[in-house]
Amino acid sequence: MNTHIENAVAENLEEGRLSLKESILVLAVISIVSLVSNWAGTGISPIQAFPAMLIIYAMVIVGLLLSKFIPIGFPAVAWVSLVSVLISIPISPLSAPVLAELKNLGFLAIVTPVLAYAAMAIAKAEVDLFKKSGLKIAAISILVFTGTYVGSVFVADALL
Amino acid sequence: MTTKSIPINLLLNWRLHLIVVIISAISELIGIQSIPIANAKLLFLPLFYAFILCLFLNPNITKFSDKIITKKSASIAAPILIVAILPFIAKFGTLIGPALPKIADAGAAMIFQELGNLGTMLIAMPIAVLIFKMGREAIGATYSIAREPNIALISDRYGLKSKEGIGVMGVYVMGTMFGTLYFSLMAGFLATTGWFDPRALAMACGVGSGSMTAACSGTLATAFPAMKDELLAFAGASNLLTNATGLYIAIFIALPFAEWFYKKLSGEAKSTPLTTEAK
Numbered sequence: 525m526n527t528h529i530e531n532a533v534a535e536n537l538e539e540g541r542l543s544l545k546e547s548i549l550v551l552a553v554i555s556i557v558s559l560v561s562n563w564a565g566t567g568i569s570p571i572q573a574f575p576a577m578l579i580i581y582a583m584v585i586v587g588l589l590l591s592k593f594i595p596i597g598f599p600a601v602a603w604v605s606l607v608s609v610l611i612s613i614p615i616s617p618l619s620a621p622v623l624a625e626l627k628n629l630g631f632l633a634i635v636t637p638v639l640a641y642a643a644m645a646i647a648k649a650e651v652d653l654f655k656k657s658g659l660k661i662a663a664i665s666i667l668v669f670t671g672t673y674v675g676s677v678f679v680a681d682a683l684l
Numbered sequence: 685m686t687t688k689s690i691p692i693n694l695l696l697n698w699r700l701h702l703i704v705v706i707i708s709a710i711s712e713l714i715g716i717q718s719i720p721i722a723n724a725k726l727l728f729l730p731l732f733y734a735f736i737l738c739l740f741l742n743p744n745i746t747k748f749s750d751k752i753i754t755k756k757s758a759s760i761a762a763p764i765l766i767v768a769i770l771p772f773i774a775k776f777g778t779l780i781g782p783a784l785p786k787i788a789d790a791g792a793a794m795i796f797q798e799l800g801n802l803g804t805m806l807i808a809m810p811i812a813v814l815i816f817k818m819g820r821e822a823i824g825a826t827y828s829i830a831r832e833p834n835i836a837l838i839s840d841r842y843g844l845k846s847k848e849g850i851g852v853m854g855v856y857v858m859g860t861m862f863g864t865l866y867f868s869l870m871a872g873f874l875a876t877t878g879w880f881d882p883r884a885l886a887m888a889c890g891v892g893s894g895s896m897t898a899a900c901s902g903t904l905a906t907a908f909p910a911m912k913d914e915l916l917a918f919a920g921a922s923n924l925l926t927n928a929t930g931l932y933i934a935i936f937i938a939l940p941f942a943e944w945f946y947k948k949l950s951g952e953a954k955s956t957p958l959t960t961e962a963k
Contacts, residue, residue, distance in 0.1 A: 564710075584770040605774075611778070611781065619782065629775060631905070634771055635772055638765070639734045647759060661858055668808045671807040671808050673889075675800035675888075676797040676801050677887075683797070
């Protein structure tokens with residue numbers, strides 16, 4: 525009964541990967557979008573924030589290349605994160621100049637477009653699934669999110 | 685239908701990106717707002733407005749938005765989203781790097797809070813099985829926070845069309861639709877109660893996806909502006925650790941425990957599917 529919906533969602537997951545070339549292209553567009561969002565949020569003009577965006581863009585591409593050519597099952601997010609952490613650790617010679625530039629790019633301002641894309645990405649199959657068994661799954665999901673978050677908070681709080 | 689079939693002009697569909705630019709700019713201009721509730725506050729961030737406003741413009745959700753953007757053009761947002769999170773992850777990393785010494789000081793808390801998410805089963809599983817009378821869907825739904833690695837594991841063990849698969853997909857879809865908002869509200873609320881160390885709240889933000897971490901820690905940074913950099917760094921490091929270890933915790937601890945707990949709760953004496961033992 526639900527299978528065709530599940531199939532569609534699963535297919536979405538499998539298909540939803542861009543090639544390296546497509547990713548690089550799309551990232552350029554996303555960078556422009558982020559610069560505008562940053563402008564509206566922090567008042568820093570796109571020209572002033574451009575070097576910061578370029579640094580971010582370069583780090584993402586290096587991360588994508590690593591995930592492509594070192595296939596150890598590490599997701600791209602982890603590679604990108606690793607690259608930017610290593611560049612910015614105190615002993616890195618690039619740390620100080622990179623951090624000084626990146627101050628021009630607000631943390632929250634570059635998240636806002638991501639959430640906008642997230643809302644646009646919700647597919648028909650997901651809406652259908654929600655309508656069909658919405659309440660039960662919604663209730664369980666809230667418990668899952670709350671349980672996971674609060675569980676981790678308790679452990680971390682006890683050990684700090 | 686391989687990835688190669690996505691035409692470039694669809695990827696660069698100006699309507700989609702224009703909608704995102706306009707909505708983001710409007711959301712940023714509205715800025716951070718808050719509503720007091722008893723002794724605590726609910727924080728609303730621009731990312732929250734951007735999400736809600738775009739829900740109204742999603743042609744799969746509202747009818748009139750069909751005129752603004754076609755379903756086909758909107759559907760391209762799904763693969764774009766996977767890439768769109770990366771610039772933010774890079775920015776996040778540059779907050780972790782400088783704070784690495786501080787994070788190392790909190791080492792034990794950082795590592796063991798990864799296990800804290802097993803708490804989800806203790807609460808959600810009994811309710812799913814005993815109150816909602818769910819079957820083996822409960823295993824998929826409650827064994828983890830249902831992000832991509834967790835789906836991959838369930839798909840590998842049981843297949844996505846199985847009951848366990850339906851369970852994990854259900855929570856995954858909810859997480860995609862509302863997880864970010866819920867995390868942001870929950871973290872903001874707990875922050876203003878003053879019950880927990882803000883650093884603990886920040887570390888726990890890392891348990892989910894990148895955008896959940898962003899929304900959650902962004903709210904905390906707003907609630908505790910003096911600790912902003914430290915909190916973002918803790919959340920980011922925790923999310924990095926989740927990405928690196930989450931799958932292993934799921935394979936070796938969470939899923940076996942979920943199987944065992946489910947059997948206890950449902951009184952099911954039958955053996956587990958062959959696939960589980962074969963692996």
